[in-house]
Amino acid sequence: AQSVTQPDIHITVSEGASLELRCNYSYGATPYLFWYVQSPGQGLQLLLKYFSGDTLVQGIKGFEAEFKRSQSSFNLRKPSVHWSDAAEYFCAVGGGARGANNLFFGTGTRLTVIP
Amino acid sequence: NAGVTQTPKFQVLKTGQSMTLQCAQDMNHEYMSWYRQDPGMGLRLIHYSVGAGITDQGEVPNGYNVSRSTTEDFPLRLLSAAPSQTSVYFCASSYGTSGTSYNEQFFGPGTRLTVL
Numbered sequence: 001a002q003s004v005t006q007p008d009i010h011i012t013v014s015e016g017a018s019l020e021l022r023c024n025y026s027y028g029a030t031p032y033l034f035w036y037v038q039s040p041g042q043g044l045q046l047l048l049k050y051f052s053g054d055t056l057v058q059g060i061k062g063f064e065a066e067f068k069r070s071q072s073s074f075n076l077r078k079p080s081v082h083w084s085d086a087a088e089y090f091c092a093v094g095g096g097a098r099g100a101n102n103l104f105f106g107t108g109t110r111l112t113v114i115p
Numbered sequence: 116n117a118g119v120t121q122t123p124k125f126q127v128l129k130t131g132q133s134m135t136l137q138c139a140q141d142m143n144h145e146y147m148s149w150y151r152q153d154p155g156m157g158l159r160l161i162h163y164s165v166g167a168g169i170t171d172q173g174e175v176p177n178g179y180n181v182s183r184s185t186t187e188d189f190p191l192r193l194l195s196a197a198p199s200q201t202s203v204y205f206c207a208s209s210y211g212t213s214g215t216s217y218n219e220q221f222f223g224p225g226t227r228l229t230v231l
Contacts, residue, residue, distance in 0.1 A: 004157075009155075041224075041225075042224060042225075043119075043205060043222035043223055043224045043225055044158075044205070044207075044222040045222075046219055046220070049219075090157060090158065092158075101146050101148070101163075101209055101218065101220060102148070102160055102163060102173065103158070103160065103220070104160075104174075105150075105157035105158040105159070106157050107155055107156055107157045108157055
């Protein structure tokens with residue numbers, strides 16, 4: 001069965017600093033992997049996704065993520081954080097018997113950005 | 116396009132009451148789904164539909180019913196609300212899925228439900 005672990009519940013970074021949010025997944029086959037962002041009181045917005053091919057994927061808002069099969073990880077990175085990046089970030093894996101669109105989400109990482 | 120819309124935005128129920136959370140999309144998406152979001156637990160899939168007349172259960176279907184009579188609408192019904200159903204509910208939609216294919220899901224703004 002699929003599962004996703006986001007080990008960091010809350011991360012605080014200074015504006016302009018680099019960011020890495022961790023995500024580990026459990027899935028038997030090649031996973032479909034996603035990062036979503038949720039601003040307070042809002043729905044979820046897709047940042048980026050990985051299905052196959054190049055293991056370094058670029059997303060919106062300057063984010064990127066790297067798929068590492070050997071570590072079962074899909075960590076999200078940004079070289080320089082902006083105050084507007086403060087939000088909650090969710091890693092998700094799709095696939096399995098119910099199809100690629102049915103997602104299993106991690107518990108989320110809340111990002112605080114300090115000036 | 117309005118995208119994915121959900122009504123109401125907020126709702127307070129008493130234990131045992133019933134209600135329907137509405138979800139509509141105007142993008143002609145075949146696939147629609149409902150998730151609930153609870154603190155410290157991320158989002159969990161309740162029910163989903165791959166097209167009009169077809170629904171299936173997700174991770175946490177108990178206490179919820181769905182139907183899909185049109186492509187546009189996918190209501191979620193709580194027949195007898197319980198405090199454990201206090202949560203934020205998100206509806207999502209996308210173009211069709213065929214097992215290994217994936218199309219980006221679009222999420223609605225959510226409905227915050229409190230059951231007393």
